[in-house]
Amino acid sequence: MQSRNATQHYQSALAGYCRTGMLENIPGVVQENVPQYRRLVLNVIDDMLQNAYPLTYDLLKETEWNAIVHDFFSNHPCQSPQVWYMPREFYQYLTETAHPILTTYSFLKELLWFEWIEVELFMMEDQRVPATANGALQTDKLVLNPEHSLLTFEYPVHQKNPKKISNADKRHYFVVAHRNSNGEVIFTDVTAALMRMVEYLAEAPYTTTELFSLFETEYGLQLSETDKEAILNFLKTALQQELIAGFAK
Amino acid sequence: MVGIGYRKDFGEAFLTSKVLKPAFVEVAPENWVGVGGYWRKQFNKVLERYPLFTHGLSLSIGSPDELDFEFLKKVKVFLKETNARIYSEHLSYAKCDNAHLYDLLPIPFTNDAVQHVAGRIRTIQDLLERRIAIEIVSYYTPVAPEMKEIEFINAILEAADCDLLLDVNNVYVNGFNHQYDPKAFLKELPMDRVAYIHMAGHEQVSETLIIDTHGEAIIDPVYDLYAFAMQLLHRDVPVLLERDFNFPQLEELQAEMEQLNKIKQTALQTKNYAIA
Known part of the structure; x- marks a missing residue:
C-alpha cells in the first residue's frame, strides 16, 4: 500500500505540472494525455482573465499577455474558491511583485x-x-449608495482607448463608480x-448644509x-443616477 | 424530471421562452455565493419558477489540503436560501498545495485516498446536515493507481455513505479512454445510491482520447448507455442536460431534454429482465 504521503505527493506533482509545466515522474500516467490537464486548466485561467480585463488583453501583445498569465499562474497560489474572483488576485500579484509589465505600460496598473x-x-x-426616496435635497440627510468605489487615476484609463493614452494625458x-438598481456600473468624472x-x-449621511460646513472647516475657506x-x-x-441611494429615515 | 444547467448567457430565456421547458435548473454555488446585481435579480426570478439543484466545483473533495470550512459555511447558507434540492460535488480535486486550479484533477486510486476522501465527505455531510451526491468524473490518465476505478469509487461510496451522481457521459468517456466496457462498469455500481444523473456531449480529440467538453450534443452511444442505466435503475431519478458552451438553438436543447425524458419513461415502463 502506498503511504499517505505518496498519494499526496502524486497529487501535488500533477497539480504542480498544471501550474508550471514541469512534469516529474508519476507512476501509471498516460504520458501523452497528461498535457490535456495543463491545457484545460490554463484555458480556464486565460478565459477568466480575458473576460475580466478585455482592454488590457487588447492592449498587450500576445506574447506579453501569455507571459504575465503564465507567470501569475505558476507563481501565485490562487486563493479564491470562486473563479470569478480570481482576476482580482491577478491584479494584486502584478502590483505586489511590481511586475516589469507595469513599467512597460505606465498606466497599466490603473487600467x-x-x-x-x-x-x-x-x-x-x-x-x-x-x-427613503421621500425627502428634500436641500434639507434632508443624504444616504450614499454603498455599492460604489472612489477612484483616483493619473491617466484617463476610464475615458480613452488605452492604445492612445500617452504621458501627455x-x-x-x-x-466615482457605482451600481444602479438596474445593475449597471456607471463611472462619473468629478472634481476633487x-x-x-x-x-x-x-x-x-449628511445634509447639504452639513457637507458645505464640513468642507469649509476642513479647508479653511468659504464656498x-x-x-x-x-x-x-x-x-x-x-x-x-442612484449614486445617492436616498434620504436618511 | 429533466432539467438543464442555468446559464447567464441565455438567462432571459428561462423566464420568457415558450420553447425551453426544463423541470428544474442547476447551478454551481461557486458562481452565485456573494453575487448580487443584475444577474442575481434574474436568478432570483428563475428560482421562483424552477426547483434548484446544485453542483459544486471548488470544494475539492479529493484534495490533500484542508477543507475550506469558511466556504463550506457559505455554501450551506446558499443551499438554505435557495431551497436547493440536491447538492453534489466531484470525486476529484481542484486545489492542491494551497492553490486553486479551477478544474477537476483525477485522484489517485489508492487505499489512502479512499480513507481520506470518504472521511471528508462524511465531514461535509455532517456540516451541511444533508447527504451529498458525488460525481464520477471523466479522466484522461490514471495517477499512481493501486486499484481499479470501480473499486475506488465503490469503496468511497461505502465508506462515506453518500449518494452517487451518475454522469453517464463520463462513464462512456472513461470507458473509451481507458478501454473498458461502460455497461459492465455500470453493472458494478451500487445503483441504489444514484440520486441524480448528468448527461452531456463530448469531443473526441484523437483516436484514443475523448475530452468531456459539455460543448456538443449528446451522441447516440451515450443515449444508449443512459437507456441501459435507466433499465438498471428502474426508478425515477432527476436527469440534467449539461451544456456549457457552443450553445445551439433553444429548440435543440429542449429536444435533447425531451429525448432524455422519453428514454427514461420507456425504461420505467419496461420490465428490467431485458438487461440480463
Whole structure:
C-alpha cells in the first residue's frame, strides 16, 4: 500500500505540472494525455482573465499577455474558491511583485484596477441601506449608495482607448463608480472637491448644509454661492443616477 | 424530471421562452455565493419558477489540503436560501498545495485516498446536515493507481455513505479512454445510491482520447448507455442536460431534454429482465 504521503505527493506533482509545466515522474500516467490537464486548466485561467480585463488583453501583445498569465499562474497560489474572483488576485500579484509589465505600460496598473472595479461592482452582493426616496435635497440627510468605489487615476484609463493614452494625458482624474438598481456600473468624472463630498457621505449621511460646513472647516475657506450651486447640481444628478441611494429615515 | 444547467448567457430565456421547458435548473454555488446585481435579480426570478439543484466545483473533495470550512459555511447558507434540492460535488480535486486550479484533477486510486476522501465527505455531510451526491468524473490518465476505478469509487461510496451522481457521459468517456466496457462498469455500481444523473456531449480529440467538453450534443452511444442505466435503475431519478458552451438553438436543447425524458419513461415502463 502506498503511504499517505505518496498519494499526496502524486497529487501535488500533477497539480504542480498544471501550474508550471514541469512534469516529474508519476507512476501509471498516460504520458501523452497528461498535457490535456495543463491545457484545460490554463484555458480556464486565460478565459477568466480575458473576460475580466478585455482592454488590457487588447492592449498587450500576445506574447506579453501569455507571459504575465503564465507567470501569475505558476507563481501565485490562487486563493479564491470562486473563479470569478480570481482576476482580482491577478491584479494584486502584478502590483505586489511590481511586475516589469507595469513599467512597460505606465498606466497599466490603473487600467487593470479600472477593469477590475467594473467587474467587482457588477458582481458584488446587494447591500441594503436604510434610505427613503421621500425627502428634500436641500434639507434632508443624504444616504450614499454603498455599492460604489472612489477612484483616483493619473491617466484617463476610464475615458480613452488605452492604445492612445500617452504621458501627455497625465494629470489627476477623480472618478466615482457605482451600481444602479438596474445593475449597471456607471463611472462619473468629478472634481476633487466633489470627490471629497462623496467621501463625507461615505462616512455618514449628511445634509447639504452639513457637507458645505464640513468642507469649509476642513479647508479653511468659504464656498461661494456658485460653488454651492455646482455641488447641489452634482448631488441632484447623483440622486437621479442612484449614486445617492436616498434620504436618511 | 429533466432539467438543464442555468446559464447567464441565455438567462432571459428561462423566464420568457415558450420553447425551453426544463423541470428544474442547476447551478454551481461557486458562481452565485456573494453575487448580487443584475444577474442575481434574474436568478432570483428563475428560482421562483424552477426547483434548484446544485453542483459544486471548488470544494475539492479529493484534495490533500484542508477543507475550506469558511466556504463550506457559505455554501450551506446558499443551499438554505435557495431551497436547493440536491447538492453534489466531484470525486476529484481542484486545489492542491494551497492553490486553486479551477478544474477537476483525477485522484489517485489508492487505499489512502479512499480513507481520506470518504472521511471528508462524511465531514461535509455532517456540516451541511444533508447527504451529498458525488460525481464520477471523466479522466484522461490514471495517477499512481493501486486499484481499479470501480473499486475506488465503490469503496468511497461505502465508506462515506453518500449518494452517487451518475454522469453517464463520463462513464462512456472513461470507458473509451481507458478501454473498458461502460455497461459492465455500470453493472458494478451500487445503483441504489444514484440520486441524480448528468448527461452531456463530448469531443473526441484523437483516436484514443475523448475530452468531456459539455460543448456538443449528446451522441447516440451515450443515449444508449443512459437507456441501459435507466433499465438498471428502474426508478425515477432527476436527469440534467449539461451544456456549457457552443450553445445551439433553444429548440435543440429542449429536444435533447425531451429525448432524455422519453428514454427514461420507456425504461420505467419496461420490465428490467431485458438487461440480463
